[in-house]
């Protein structure tokens with residue numbers, strides 16, 4: 001197996017990755033707070049998880065991955081009270097929307113999606129352990145973590161706690177690095193109607209940071225090989241996770257490798273709900289943008305580089321997909337009955353080189369730029385071989401090239417291999433126009449065939465007073 005290197009945020013260095021069990025690499029990723037639609041900045045963090053998963057698998061590892069659902073926090077309490085709904089009622093549709101979005105951008109389903117509200121016993125267990133070690137104190141019936149009593153506080157974010165005044169506290173989930181204080185583990189109810197649990201450590205609800213420590217414990221009964229999240233979570237969220245988990249279980253390694261994905265920017269600023277400069281996936285899809293182009297854009301910039309979102313970049317991304325698909329279609333047109341084999345053995349020396357270069361690039365901290373350079377170089381060569389009239393390529397060779405695309409697609413998942421491809425909006429528009437024309441010309445066989453083709457693709461045509469409209473089922 002090839003040696004893999006990751007940039008570990010804990011050490012700030014590229015390090016050799018050596019999980020205890022390569023057949024089961026454990027990965028935990030901070031997931032969505034389900035109080036709204038995810039914006040595509042959030043989606044970048046989630047698609048990084050998908051890219052990491054697919055890369056590990058391509059490199060020969062087995063994976064066991066978790067993404068949590070934060071279904072209780074300050075914002076959820078605020079918004080559910082305003083909506084006069086229970087936490088469960090309020091978060092259910094947003095959780096469903098999150099999974100729908102993942103499906104739209106072809107993110108693979110992970111092994112576990114624990115919910116914070118279903119992990120309260122594990123939270124209590126951690127607090128009890130921290131209490132026994134003298135790391136917890138109570139104030140106004142809430143419980144706080146005393147960071148000065150925990151020797152390693154600051155090791156991830158490299159903050160210096162020496163100037164900090166003891167006993168100053170934060171009740172809110174988020175705060176700035178410049179203003180480091182003790183953080184809340186368990187909050188006593190403050191607002192009328194607030195969700196709370198009656199437990200042996202008191203009536204209250206968890207602080208956000210505690211949730212992730214507890215869900216890791218719940219799923220793995222130990223630490224994990226890799227922990228991911230967006231860079232904004234490094235402090236205080238991940239620093240506090242370390243304090244809780246290593247404070248409670250000092251004999252164990254909590255996280256082997258920390259990977260932090262960079263932000264998606266709009267006009268140079270972080271995309272965020274609070275700044276109001278955000279797009280949801282649905283906004284973009286409604287404008288007719290192909291979700292594949294969004295997926296490809298979000299995964300094709302290295303995870304540790306900022307990515308400036310723009311319609312030009314989306315267009316570039318759609319063009320890249322088109323180039324790959326066109327080349328693949330040339331091969332498929334000549335081999336219409338070929339079926340992809342899942343464990344194909346390549347023999348062609350050029351393909352073996354491209355495959356090796358792809359794997360070496362991924363093994364170098366997921367260097368996607370190098371992977372793309374290999375992909376587009378191979379594309380150029382395959383196209384020129386297909387162009388050659390003098391030396392037409394053999395069927396065997398064409399099949400091997402199709403398999404090469406299937407191999408690349410294990411990472412990208414933006415290519416279509418069957419004759420029945422997903423239709424994009426402009427293709428649907430022109431089919432509908434053609435159908436109208438066929439009906440006008442009383443060519444009902446053709447118009448019915450088009451209707452059936454659209455139906456098979458889940459496109460419904462509706463006659464409205466403003467004319468024909470279509471929608472996806």
Ligand code: AMP
Pocket residue numbers: 030031032033034040041042043044045046229230231232233261262263264265270271272
């Ligand atoms: P949230 O739902 O706010 O808890 O965030 C979910 C994930 O999205 C976290 O990993 C965040 O770090 C990440 N995130 C938030 N904003 C951005 C952004 N503009 N670009 C990339 N990742 C982001």
Ligand code: ZN
Pocket residue numbers: 029030031212229237
């Ligand atoms: Zn988390």
